[in-house]
């Protein structure tokens with residue numbers, strides 16, 4: 001098994017939020033997903049994640065981290081209140097919330113917040129808004145980072 005980790009850094013514009021990302025493949029092996037909801041389109045956000053990777057989100061001023069909810073209002077868009085950048089999205093699943101979902105913290109990053117964003121493949125459009133809440137969670141659980149830490 002290839003255990004090489006590909007390490008990337010990113011964060012918001014003012015560096016209040018920093019992302020430390022470990023992927024199992026090089027960045028250009030992933031297709032960023034551009035969500036077509038109004039919120040993500042407004043921000044030009046597109047997302048990338050690796051269920052076998054690792055993500056550490058470090059926030060200097062915790063009060064300046066906005067956790068914005070929209071749509072189904074179950075996931076948190078992680079937005080810097082100082083510079084307005086969307087660094088990623090996280091979802092905290094509670095045990096028993098849905099029968100098939102284990103408790104856990106899942107997250108994905110906005111590739112536009114990565115320092116190496118120029119290396120990313122062109123994004124593909126996705127429509128999670130067409131999925132039911134339960135199907136969305138199933139998808140996040142399979143596709144998002146599950147090794148996630150907030151520091």
Ligand SMILES: [Zn+2]
Nearest residue numbers: 012014080083
């Ligand atoms: Zn910022």
